[in-house]
Structures are given as structure tokens and as C-alpha cells.
Amino acid sequence: MADNADRAAEQQGVIENALLLHRPRPPRRQVSGNDCLACGKEIPAQRLAVLPNACLCVACQEDAERTMGQ
Numbered sequence: 001m002a003d004n005a006d007r008a009a010e011q012q013g014v015i016e017n018a019l020l021l022h023r024p025r026p027p028r029r030q031v032s033g034n035d036c037l038a039c040g041k042e043i044p045a046q047r048l049a050v051l052p053n054a055c056l057c058v059a060c061q062e063d064a065e066r067t068m069g070q
């Protein structure tokens with residue numbers, strides 16, 4: 001009986017791992033007002049003029065770059 005229980009638990013773990021691996025990424029947010037994805041503040045128009053695809057405000061972008069640089 002113990003073997004069956006172990007096997008069931010093992011299968012459950014495999015299924016959960018598969019679900020995690022195949023979980024779709026959240027869609028990239030498309031909004032008319034360009035808000036920072038990290039803090040929700042509006043991204044300044046000057047920044048969007050330089051970086052039309054910017055999805056982070058200056059502060060959060062700097063944070064992200066600092067984090068990635070480590």
C-alpha cells in the first residue's frame with residue numbers, strides 16, 4: 001500500500017511540474033496610457049518618444065538594470 005501511495009504522490013508531483021512548465025506567460029499589457037509595469041506610474045512622454053516600447057519608468061528601468069548587472 002505504501003508503494004502505491006508513494007507512486008501516486010510522485011505522479012502528482014510530475015503533473016504539477018508539467019503544469020508549471022506549460023503555464024503561459026502573462027500577455028504583454030497593451031494599454032493606451034503607458035503605465036510602468038512595475039510601479040504603475042505613467043511613463044513620461046519624453047521617455048516614450050525616445051523608447052516607444054518602454055514598459056518601465058526611468059526609476060524602475062534603472063532598478064532593473066542594476067538588478068541585472070549584479
Ligand SMILES: [Zn+2]
Nearest residue numbers: 036039057060
Ligand atoms: Zn516604475
